Amino acid sequence: MARWIDIMIEVQSLRKTFSHGGRQQVALDDVSLCIEEGGIFGIIGRSGAGKSTLIRCLNLLERPDSGSICLGGQELMTLSESALQARRQRIGMVFQHFNLLRSRTVAANVRFPLELAGTLSAQQMDARVAELLALVGLTAHSGKYPAQLSGGQKQRVGIARALANQPDLLLCDEATSALDPETTDSILALLADINRQLRLTIVLITHDMRVIRQLCDQVAVIDHGKVVEAGPVLDVFLQPQHSVTRSLLAETGLGHGVLPASWRERIAGPLLRLTFVGEPTLEPVLDKVGREAGLRVNLLSGTLSEIKGTPFGQLLVAVMASTVEVARLPEIFAREGVRCEVL
Amino acid sequence: MTDFSWSQLLAMDWVEIGEAGLDTLIMLSVSLVFTVLLGLPLGILLYLSAPGQLRARPRLYASLSLLVNVLRSLPFVILLIVLIPFTLLLVGTSIGVAGAIVPLVVGAVPFYARLVENVLREVDRGVIEASQAMGACLSQIIFKVLLPESLPGLIGAATVTAVALVSYTAMSGVIGGGGLGDLAVRYGYQRFQTEVMVVTVALLLMLVQLLQSAGDALVRRFRFD
Numbered sequence: 001m002a003r004w005i006d007i008m009i010e011v012q013s014l015r016k017t018f019s020h021g022g023r024q025q026v027a028l029d030d031v032s033l034c035i036e037e038g039g040i041f042g043i044i045g046r047s048g049a050g051k052s053t054l055i056r057c058l059n060l061l062e063r064p065d066s067g068s069i070c071l072g073g074q075e076l077m078t079l080s081e082s083a084l085q086a087r088r089q090r091i092g093m094v095f096q097h098f099n100l101l102r103s104r105t106v107a108a109n110v111r112f113p114l115e116l117a118g119t120l121s122a123q124q125m126d127a128r129v130a131e132l133l134a135l136v137g138l139t140a141h142s143g144k145y146p147a148q149l150s151g152g153q154k155q156r157v158g159i160a161r162a163l164a165n166q167p168d169l170l171l172c173d174e175a176t177s178a179l180d181p182e183t184t185d186s187i188l189a190l191l192a193d194i195n196r197q198l199r200l201t202i203v204l205i206t207h208d209m210r211v212i213r214q215l216c217d218q219v220a221v222i223d224h225g226k227v228v229e230a231g232p233v234l235d236v237f238l239q240p241q242h243s244v245t246r247s248l249l250a251e252t253g254l255g256h257g258v259l260p261a262s263w264r265e266r267i268a269g270p271l272l273r274l275t276f277v278g279e280p281t282l283e284p285v286l287d288k289v290g291r292e293a294g295l296r297v298n299l300l301s302g303t304l305s306e307i308k309g310t311p312f313g314q315l316l317v318a319v320m321a322s323t324v325e326v327a328r329l330p331e332i333f334a335r336e337g338v339r340c341e342v343l
Numbered sequence: 344m345t346d347f348s349w350s351q352l353l354a355m356d357w358v359e360i361g362e363a364g365l366d367t368l369i370m371l372s373v374s375l376v377f378t379v380l381l382g383l384p385l386g387i388l389l390y391l392s393a394p395g396q397l398r399a400r401p402r403l404y405a406s407l408s409l410l411v412n413v414l415r416s417l418p419f420v421i422l423l424i425v426l427i428p429f430t431l432l433l434v435g436t437s438i439g440v441a442g443a444i445v446p447l448v449v450g451a452v453p454f455y456a457r458l459v460e461n462v463l464r465e466v467d468r469g470v471i472e473a474s475q476a477m478g479a480c481l482s483q484i485i486f487k488v489l490l491p492e493s494l495p496g497l498i499g500a501a502t503v504t505a506v507a508l509v510s511y512t513a514m515s516g517v518i519g520g521g522g523l524g525d526l527a528v529r530y531g532y533q534r535f536q537t538e539v540m541v542v543t544v545a546l547l548l549m550l551v552q553l554l555q556s557a558g559d560a561l562v563r564r565f566r567f568d
């Protein structure tokens with residue numbers, strides 16, 4: 001198969017069962033995923049869906065019962081303990097609760113993975129630490145202990161630490177869930193920066209669609225241990241297939257316009273869902289088509305947003321009058337670069 | 344009660360009290376050093392081998408745990424006597440300061456090891472996991488994570504153990520171990536010389552206070568903020 005993007009991670013048929021008190025709990029049920037190199041891959045799902053279990057399988061913090069995890073062409077499950085440790089040194093991980101060593105200063109925390117790897121001299125380590133602290137904007141705090149930092153600053157230390165050994169993969173387990181919205185934005189911006197500057201593959205877990213929208217290229221939705229939907233973020237946002245995806249979108253105000261059932265009969269005319277992606281979002285398309293096709297509409301709902309810099313919008317309208325057949329409208333909108341579905 | 348007066352205080356055998364004090368200090372410091380040297384690894388082993396921990400070995404843990412509990416439940420006086428043959432084998436004598444150190448260490452090691460195990464369990468699971476994710480091997484986790492992260496707790500545990508050792512040394516008189524506690528028992532309890540007992544108990548109290556504040560100061564020194 002000819003692909004122009006390389007695959008970083010290929011996960012096949014992962015199964016993980018936990019047993020507690022004699023009861024079996026299936027945390028991952030036949031999960032398969034393909035994660036591209038250099039992109040940001042988001043995994044979203046409700047609490048208990050198995051997100052953490054899945055991301056922890058990617059560096060074998062959790063060993064699956066069966067399945068395979070192929071990282072950059074290397075099968076992880078068959079690695080010896082020491083080979084796995086060496087591989088892990090080049091996989092960064094960022095945690096929801098930061099997990100910094102409280103006995104070490106900021107600088108010493110960032111230095112920690114360098115000490116573990118043991119490949120640099122003391123001076124080289126100091127230089128690398130200084131570089132990393134500058135990258136995350138913490139140079140002024142290098143001598144402080146974690147207890148003296150805010151949550152956002154702690155997470156910056158966590159990110160600098162994760163990047164220390166120049167990883168080719170960064171795993172983030174709810175990296176922003178313990179932070180306020182403003183701090184979340186700054187951490188997400190930092191991650192986006194790192195992804196761009198270092199061409200680093202990032203896999204992140206979240207239960208917040210806004211994080212996916214702001215940061216990710218690809219997304220997988222996981223529910224009860226199964227991947228129920230996966231694909232480019234734009235596709236999943238605009239054409240969500242699974243009910244969990246739809247409800248996650250709706251909760252964040254990013255959902256489709258969906259009419260309450262009781263309203264449907266009170267609204268005359270066929271319904272159209274219009275999806276704008278990119279340039280057409282910013283143009284008066286509806287007005288233009290309206291003149292051409294004698295279209296008069298009743299605007300019912302609309303969203304306008306941006307996914308990783310691409311503007312998109314979605315309108316739900318009822319057709320009140322049209323000089324052309326409603327069935328022909330999708331074709332007319334398509335000429336203007338707008339997707340039209342007759343509902 | 345005998346009357347207590349300055350003349351009695353002067354008439355006391357201060358040389359003997361001084362020697363006893365020195366004996367106590369020697370017994371305490373030597374046995375504390377050995378207790379930490381042996382108890383720390385044992386505590387780490389208990390911690391690591393416990394079910395659900397990094398190197399879970401439930402059977403090993405159960406046996407070690409039983410051994411520790413047995414040693415901790417034996418009254419120290421009995422330990423002193425039971426251990427006489429072992430002490431004789433190890434240091435060539437079962438009496439005096441040298442003879443007392445072996446049972447002191449045997450009594451205190453399980454105590455300290457159990458404290459160490461508990462202190463290590465307080466280390467944040469997430470931090471250990473983070474180090475595993477960074478590729479740390481077991482020895483790096485022990486020496487770069489577990490021990491530094493729990494240093495204040497380990498010092499606190501050593502302080503508690505040192506204070507317990509002070510009271511153990513008092514019983515070493517049973518085997519002619521000497522020391523302040525022995526003096527207090529011999530003069531105060533057996534010969535009704537209350538003033539000697541009061542002075543030695545006061546000295547022991549000072550020692551315990553000193554140990555406690557030194558331990559607290561160290562804990563403060565190594566706290567992370």
Ligand SMILES: Nc1ncnc2c1ncn2[C@@H]1O[C@H](COP(=O)(O)OP(=O)(O)OP(=O)(O)O)[C@@H](O)[C@H]1O
Nearest residue numbers: 018020025027046047048049050051052053054207
């Ligand atoms: N160590 C464990 N022992 C037993 N059960 C576990 C363990 N870890 C996870 N589980 C179970 O596996 C399921 C998935 O858990 P997981 O932590 O992966 O969920 P999650 O999607 O990360 O949820 P959250 O958003 O709340 O973090 C849950 O039902 C949980 O109870």
Ligand SMILES: [Mg+2]
Nearest residue numbers: 051052053174
């Ligand atoms: Mg989780």
